[in-house]
Amino acid sequence: MKPPTRVNHPPAVSMPPDNRPLVAPIYSSVKFTFDSVAESERESRGQREGFQYSRVANPTLRQLELTLAELQGRDGCLLTASGVAAANLAMLSLCKQGDHVLMFAEMYQPTRYMIRRVLSRYGIAHTMLSIEDVDGIERTLAERPTRMIVFESPTNPVLKVASLERMTAAARAHGALTLLDNTFAGFHNHGQFDIDIFAHSLTKYASGHGDVMGGAVIARSELIGAMRTDSVILGATLDPHAAFMIQRGLKTYPLRYERQCANALRIATVLEAQPQVARVSYPGLASHPQHALAVRQMHEFGAMVTVELHEDAARFSEALKLFAISASLGSTESLVWPGRLINPRDFSAQERQWAGISERTARLSIGIEDVDDLLADLHQALTSGTASK
Ligand SMILES: Cc1ncc(COP(=O)(O)O)c(C=O)c1O
Numbered sequence: 001m002k003p004p005t006r007v008n009h010p011p012a013v014s015m016p017p018d019n020r021p022l023v024a025p026i027y028s029s030v031k032f033t034f035d036s037v038a039e040s041e042r043e044s045r046g047q048r049e050g051f052q053y054s055r056v057a058n059p060t061l062r063q064l065e066l067t068l069a070e071l072q073g074r075d076g077c078l079l080t081a082s083g084v085a086a087a088n089l090a091m092l093s094l095c096k097q098g099d100h101v102l103m104f105a106e107m108y109q110p111t112r113y114m115i116r117r118v119l120s121r122y123g124i125a126h127t128m129l130s131i132e133d134v135d136g137i138e139r140t141l142a143e144r145p146t147r148m149i150v151f152e153s154p155t156n157p158v159l160k161v162a163s164l165e166r167m168t169a170a171a172r173a174h175g176a177l178t179l180l181d182n183t184f185a186g187f188h189n190h191g192q193f194d195i196d197i198f199a200h201s202l203t204k205y206a207s208g209h210g211d212v213m214g215g216a217v218i219a220r221s222e223l224i225g226a227m228r229t230d231s232v233i234l235g236a237t238l239d240p241h242a243a244f245m246i247q248r249g250l251k252t253y254p255l256r257y258e259r260q261c262a263n264a265l266r267i268a269t270v271l272e273a274q275p276q277v278a279r280v281s282y283p284g285l286a287s288h289p290q291h292a293l294a295v296r297q298m299h300e301f302g303a304m305v306t307v308e309l310h311e312d313a314a315r316f317s318e319a320l321k322l323f324a325i326s327a328s329l330g331s332t333e334s335l336v337w338p339g340r341l342i343n344p345r346d347f348s349a350q351e352r353q354w355a356g357i358s359e360r361t362a363r364l365s366i367g368i369e370d371v372d373d374l375l376a377d378l379h380q381a382l383t384s385g386t387a388s389k
Pocket of ligand 1: 082083156202203213214329
């Protein structure tokens with residue numbers, strides 16, 4: 001072969017079947033080939049295993065899909081380019097014009113935006129309640145045919161806990177699908193409940209290092225099958241390099257999450273006793289309104305701690321030295337996000353009260369650092385009068 005031909009047809013290197021890489025390679029290839037048209041055709045018809053085009057399926061993504069489905073206790077998974085793309089895919093794919101969706105004031109702002117501003121343009125109606133209003137949820141489902149309930153537990157950012165048993169029983173009784181954004185609780189939580197669809201941001205605890213974005217929809221294979229073609233056509237596919245990073249991050253997910261939760265419980269307990277702190281919201285504290293529910297539903301209580309201070313949380317956030325002021329959560333280093341940056345502008349007075357966010361709110365994402373160092377930093381920030389970052 002002449003050079004221009006050779007560089008486009010490099011020598012193939014095949015691995016002997018008894019000589020495998022310990023870590024699966026990144027299948028960066030967008031295209032996969034077959035030796036014959038007939039085999040390519042059989043693959044397209046689902047008559048044989050294989051891959052054709054990475055937006056449709058890719059071996060690196062497949063390994064991550066299988067891992068995540070198993071962790072969450074379901075048999076199907078679709079990967080997306082971000083966490084919001086995962087929840088959006090489930091909503092867009094499973095809802096149609098004329099449907100009604102039940103949503104909550106206590107949830108991630110972009111999910112609210114998607115339902116209120118985007119789905120509404122396509123004729124999908126919604127009702128917004130407080131996640132604490134379990135009677136209201138049951139009443140709404142009884143009164144109005146509902147296609148989907150979209151919710152979080154614990155909620156972002158004030159960490160309210162949804163009653164999963166009552167929610168799923170009511171949904172089942174009235175033929176509604178449940179879509180739980182399970183990012184805060186993690187893959188090892190909530191699988192035992194009758195939840196139809198889990199959405200996760202893999203940008204957070206799954207990858208764990210704040211250096212890659214991704215999302216996953218996890219459900220029984222029949223529901224995943226119903227979303228698969230839409231997913232391929234909508235095109236928010238995860239890149240194989242990102243999938244590799246997330247698969248690598250997952251190796252330490254149980255260790256990181258356990259350590260982060262232990263740190264969070266200790267920090268929540270100490271903060272609750274501080275005079276500068278008006279309230280600590282952490283499901284692991286006996287003072288949390290849904291503590292008993294959290295004990296029944298979760299293995300541990302998560303790595304987010306939200307505090308209500310007696311002062312504007314901006315000064316406190318700026319005074320912290322180990323907690324970076326940053327959006328997002330779930331990485332190894334601790335972060336703080338003050339209420340002024342969270343405070344949603346799309347709320348009515350009632351919704352604002354349900355959401356429970358003010359300028360005195362600070363959301364802490366607890367990392368894996370030494371907890372005594374974190375406590376010392378929190379103490380100095382609470383007691384220092386002026387910003388010192
Ligand atoms: C609960 C929750 N769901 C989804 C997302 C969105 O994730 P991503 O940024 O990967 O789209 C976030 C991001 O903060 C989140 O907190």
